[in-house]
Amino acid sequence: MNDIALDERLEADTFPVTELPLCRVLLMNDTRFTWVILVPRLPGVSEVFDLDEESQQQLWREASALGAVMKDAFEGDKVNIAALGNVVSQLHVHVIVRHKNDIAWPGPVWGMGNAEPYTADQQASVRAQLLAEIDVLNLA
């Protein structure tokens, strides 16, 4: 396990869920959306195309697979997958379950008011649900 430092802002805004073969899986501490962030454990990478071809494919494989199971588990209407990085330069990919009645729909989630943090119980519950989904993925 490569121990690359996590950007401070990502660290402050999320809590850790688990590790995939390439990426850390973080959950945004915001009950308004089921919103996961994947962070490749590689140093000095900002753009997707800074990764070699194999790591790029693994990154998208992890993001797509997570999106598919999350849409199902959280009964989403749509999944948003995005690598933006205008604020946090450390490469990270957003995987967000969207609902037609969520506060930002049909707009994007970024910059939509303030996050509403999870309670400790909620956090444990959503993390367990995510882990159960991720557990059955074959991503190695």
Next chain:
Amino acid sequence: MNDIALDERLEADTFPVTELPLCRVLLMNDTRFTWVILVPRLPGVSEVFDLDEESQQQLWREASALGAVMKDAFEGDKVNIAALGNVVSQLHVHVIVRHKNDIAWPGPVWGMGNAEPYTADQQASVRAQLLAEIDVLNLA
């Protein structure tokens, strides 16, 4: 060449640039951003994970490669790559060159005021520049 119909809204907001092995390449008719949209020529696909594994990889390969050459050609500070699809359900991936002095920075481009259309000359010029970049890619 598969002749899948293009969503009406995508058709209205963009003009065609070229075809990659999997995707149509469209340019958003908005001079505020160099903003390309990739649309896989496959029917009935809304989520990235609706594609088979091989097509998913090809989609991201095309998006990443395009992002890399566009960042270079248009001297971007960052590239945003995103599959959202909350409004237009036909699967499409945004590839957007961002600049620190663009009107939306550091926020996302979606929903930022009104598009500023290209003149015919501008359109021809940016299309030629994109084609020159795409021409040297090996994406088959």
